[in-house]
Structures are given as structure tokens and as C-alpha cells.
Amino acid sequence: MKIIETIEEMQSFANQTITEGKHIGIVPTMGYLHDGHMSLVNRARLDNEIVVVSIFVNLAQFSPNEDLSTYPHDLEADKTKCEDSNVDVIFCPNEKEMYPSVPLTWVNVDIITKYLCGINRPNHFKGVTTIVAKLFNIVKPSKSYFGQKDYQQNRVIIKMVEDLNFDVKIITCPIIREKDGLAMSSRNKYLDEKQRKEAVVLNKSLERAKWLIARGETNASKIEFEIKQMINKISGEIDYIEIRNAKNLYKIELIQDDVLIALAVTFDNIRLIDNIIINNKKL
Numbered sequence: 595m596k597i598i599e600t601i602e603e604m605q606s607f608a609n610q611t612i613t614e615g616k617h618i619g620i621v622p623t624m625g626y627l628h629d630g631h632m633s634l635v636n637r638a639r640l641d642n643e644i645v646v647v648s649i650f651v652n653l654a655q656f657s658p659n660e661d662l663s664t665y666p667h668d669l670e671a672d673k674t675k676c677e678d679s680n681v682d683v684i685f686c687p688n689e690k691e692m693y694p695s696v697p698l699t700w701v702n703v704d705i706i707t708k709y710l711c712g713i714n715r716p717n718h719f720k721g722v723t724t725i726v727a728k729l730f731n732i733v734k735p736s737k738s739y740f741g742q743k744d745y746q747q748n749r750v751i752i753k754m755v756e757d758l759n760f761d762v763k764i765i766t767c768p769i770i771r772e773k774d775g776l777a778m779s780s781r782n783k784y785l786d787e788k789q790r791k792e793a794v795v796l797n798k799s800l801e802r803a804k805w806l807i808a809r810g811e812t813n814a815s816k817i818e819f820e821i822k823q824m825i826n827k828i829s830g831e832i833d834y835i836e837i838r839n840a841k842n843l844y845k846i847e848l849i850q851d852d853v854l855i856a857l858a859v860t861f862d863n864i865r866l867i868d869n870i871i872i873n874n875k876k877l
């Protein structure tokens with residue numbers, strides 16, 4: 595497994611790979627890898643001759659009041675996990691390599707970045723789309739893998755790829771959960787024992803919503819209210835609970851077609867997100 599830290603080396607490796615007729619799959623991450631990340635790696639391994647995992651804690655997607663300085667990292671453990679999963683390259687540039695000077699060029703997807711996570715994190719998606727666009731230009735992948743856990747991020751990236759004609763196929767992979775249902779996240783390690791137990795309610799409330807819909811409930815507000823009642827019983831503070839059209843992310847009142855139920859809850863400064871997609875045509 596190669597460890598590449600410079601853009602120049604990564605681009606020349608990518609050019610060589612493509613000349614040899616091989617395809618590159620990239621899994622963009624911020625490191626501190628867990629089984630959720632590794633599920634994307636495993637999927638990429640099936641589809642591509644060459645798998646690149648990028649590890650970069652992207653300052654541009656954090657607001658000043660967020661947890662950039664405490665974001666967990668353990669590059670040695672990440673290397674072991676990648677090696678064990680037959681990753682070909684870890685691309686782990688430092689901040690100076692990725693942002694040698696203050697950037698004046700940003701990639702910004704409009705409208706669908708303005709609600710859900712975009713309300714409390716107004717510049718977040720601009721940072722995400724800019725770094726992903728940079729990674730696509732540096733790593734030159736045919737396919738890129740993202741988790742459904744960051745569902746809005748997925749839709750934003752899909753729109754960016756469509757609008758800017760990136761020749762990259764976006765593959766969305768299912769949410770990997772702990773045994774008790776909590777969605778895996780690098781941030782879970784900061785939950786104390788009580789918060790960790792309470793955090794299970796996030797997934798439970800989504801499952802409850804699924805159950806209500808399966809029993810014929812079609813009023814989105816009623817379902818949102820039920821979820822809210824469950825989460826209000828724990829110490830986490832609700833950032834949002836919303837039901838939206840899964841494809842275009844428009845707000846809906848009537849449950850029909852494929853719907854996204856998404857939520858964000860903050861325990862002290864630890865912000866957790868989770869979601870479920872319900873395909874009503876199959877219910």
C-alpha cells in the first residue's frame with residue numbers, strides 16, 4: 595500500500611494508472627476510520643482495479659465554533675485498517691498541500707444546501723463540494739463512494755457532478771450501525787456513557803416512523819411530532835427532524851414516493867446525524 599502526501603505524486607500515479615487502462619475508485623474520508631468507512635472501501639474494492647482512500651480533515655467545512663481542533667485522528671490505526679482491506683493508496687495531504695494559499699474559488703451547490711444541515715452549518719456544504727471537486731481533479735477516479743449516513747451531502751455531490759459534468763459515478767452505500775442501532779460515526783467516541791445509551795433513541799425513532807408509515811400514516815407532521823416526542827426524552831438537543839422527498843429534498847406534507855426522514859441531535863458539542871429512506875412503493 596502506497597502512502598501519498600503530495601498532489602503532484604497523486605496526480606502522476608493517477609495518470610499512470612489510467613494509461614494502464616485501470617479504473618480508480620476513491621473513498622473520501624476525514625480519517626479515524628470505522629466499519630462504516632470500511633464498508634465503502636469494500637464496495638470500492640469490488641468495482642475498481644485501484645482503490646484510493648483519502649484522509650483529510652477539511653477545515654473549510656467546519657464553522658469556527660465547531661469541533662475541528664478536537665476532531666479525532668489516528669493515522670496509524672487507519673493505515674492498518676486500509677492495509678487489511680487491500681487499499682492500494684492512502685492519499686493524506688496536509689493542510690498546506692491542499693490549501694497552499696487562501697482559496698478564491700469555491701464550488702457551491704445552491705438551494706439544497708440551505709436547509710437540514712445547512713441551517714446550522716451555513717458554509718459546510720461549500721467546503722465539502724470544494725474539497726470533493728479538488729479530490730476528483732487530483733485522484734481522477736471513475737467512481738466515488740459515499741455513505742447514506744450523510745444523505746444530504748450525497749444529494750449535493752450528485753448535483754455537483756451533474757451540473758459540472760464530472761466524469762465520476764457516485765455510489766451511495768448503506769448506513770453501517772452498531773449492534774444497538776446507533777449509526778457509526780467518528781464522533782461517537784466523544785459520547786459519555788449516558789449519552790451513548792441515549793443516542794440509540796435516534797435510530798429507534800426512525801424505526802418507529804417507518805413502522806407508523808407501514809401502518810398507513812401519511813401525515814408527515816404527525817410523524818415528525820412522534821419522533822420529536824421520543825427524542826425530547828433524552829438529553830440531546832434537537833437540531834432538526836424533517837421528512838422530505840428523498841430525491842429532490844423538497845419538504846413534503848403527504849407521505850408518498852420515496853421519503854427521507856432525517857434528523858440531527860447535539861449532545862453537548864457532539865452533533866450526530868441519522869436518517870432513513872422509506873420507499874413507499876414497496877411498502
Ligand code: AMP
Pocket residue numbers: 622623624625629630631633634739740741742743744767768769770771777778779780
Ligand atoms: P467522514 O470521515 O465522517 O467524513 O465520512 C466519510 C464517508 O464515510 C462519508 O461518505 C460518510 O457518509 C461515510 N460514512 C460515515 N459513517 C458511515 C456509516 N456509519 N455507514 C456508512 N457510511 C458512513
